[in-house]
Amino acid sequence: MSRFAFLLFLVCAADAVAASDIRRLWLSFQREEPTHITVNWETEELGDSEVLFGISAALGGRIAKEEKVTLHHVEIPLSDKDAVYHYQVRSGGVASEVYTFKGMPKQELRAAVVGDWGFAQPDLSALIKDDVHVLMTAGDNVSSLHEKGREGTKAFSALIDSQPELFRSVPFMPILGNHDREIRSRGPKPPPEAVYDVEAAAYREFFALPGNEWNWVLSFPDFGARFAALDLEHIQDMGTTWQTGHPFDAACEQLAWYRKQMEPAHPGHTITLQNERNATMRGQLKGEWGRLFERGSAVITGFGYFAERAVVDGFPYYNTALKGNGDRYPDPKSAFFASEHSYVLLSFRPKAPMKIQIKSLAGEVLDEQVYPAK
Structure with missing residues (x-):
């Protein structure tokens, strides 16, 4: 393996380790009515908390907390009904994949x-x-x-x-x-x-x-x-x-x-x-x-x-x-x-x-x- 290829391997490996720092995600309601949803996740290292979200993969919305935690809870507003929300979480310079959840329904x-x-x-x-x-x-x-x-x-x-x-x-x-x-x-x-x-x-x-x-x-x-x-x-x-x-x-x-x-x-x-x-x-x-x-x-x-x-x-x-x-x-x-x-x-x-x-x-x-x- 050439020196360049070896260095590239180390960089990619470091990126893979960093990406794995977003360990798990789950959703909950923290208010008595579902006007907002809370995005929760864990990281291995202490870091800040940021959620990008929207009703398309383009996202567009952003809620962030300047904190140093490994257990993250961030509320985002739910303004659209019968919509599919897209979201991504970030902490310490590491971002998750973009995931989706259903907004509140109109019919059932x-x-x-x-x-x-x-x-x-x-x-x-x-x-x-x-x-x-x-x-x-x-x-x-x-x-x-x-x-x-x-x-x-x-x-x-x-x-x-x-x-x-x-x-x-x-x-x-x-x-x-x-x-x-x-x-x-x-x-x-x-x-x-x-x-x-x-x-x-x-x-x-x-x-x-x-x-x-x-x-x-x-x-x-x-x-x-x-x-x-x-x-x-x-x-x-x-x-x-x-x-x-x-x-x-x-x-x-x-x-x-x-x-x-x-x-x-x-x-x-x-x-x-x-x-x-x-x-x-x-x-x-x-x-x-x-x-x-x-x-x-x-x-x-x-x-x-x-x-x-x-x-x-x-x-x-x-x-x-x-x-x-x-x-x-x-x-x-x-x-x-x-x-x-x-x-x-x-x-x-x-x-x-x-x-x-x-x-x-x-x-x-x-x-x-x-x-x-x-």
Whole structure:
């Protein structure tokens, strides 16, 4: 090899290493309405944050932050509906490829909810074909925060790496399960030190979500659709070193916040997302949690490894899991139950009923219901 060719090889190799510094990208909503989308990415080295964007490959828009971080969160405005947005991220002189995502729709909004991702290796081909505008979860997005090589935020990085194309093209809105803050092995009995980080520091650092991030609301006013995320899981362990989440008692911040979301009349549909067993949670505080749930249109949880729709006085409670062949905990009011790998698909049209389908990962519709707006 000539000296010139060798030098050219070194330059190209250096460029390849630099290009790989943009490690992963994902999208989320950081506001309570989708007027903006947040572009998130990680870099190996500290650097500034810049997003170029537009509704064509020419881009044209630019939002930049002068900062020195490895975890980047940059909001960009969404001004065009039914448009395909193009975007590119830059940091430390390194640029990603140009990627795309769908802007907000005019005719139909499709949202998918998955559960128990941390214990599944799912084939999401069917969900991807549904061409959803937002992907949400019902908790347990990772198996723990203490697995070797996946400590803390690295667990969430590994989740993003598992579906790179999906996460860089569809906004991702997770909620908390107990495993998303498990910093030590649980063991057979409560140890002297806390097993879970109640404040979910790693989760809140990694994801850019609305509000407190451990609970949040996301509304789509054009479709009368609203999602409320709660921090409810393993409530029987409250007050022990196994306590996973924020309190749910009568005087707690979480209940006051949820009451504020649910007690005013809201047009359309409110869907509550949580991670505790529906039958357990709705009876808490002499049924107060259940009464607040039922001011909305449905509750979706990821408590167990199965697909289910239960009905209580006409109100639907759903359970979903990407791993559907585990322990069975049927709701006493179960109307549909299947040991299937599943997800929930919700479809909304302006001033029209909401459709909720339980779908298998093979794409089969296992259960379908239509709900008029309250």
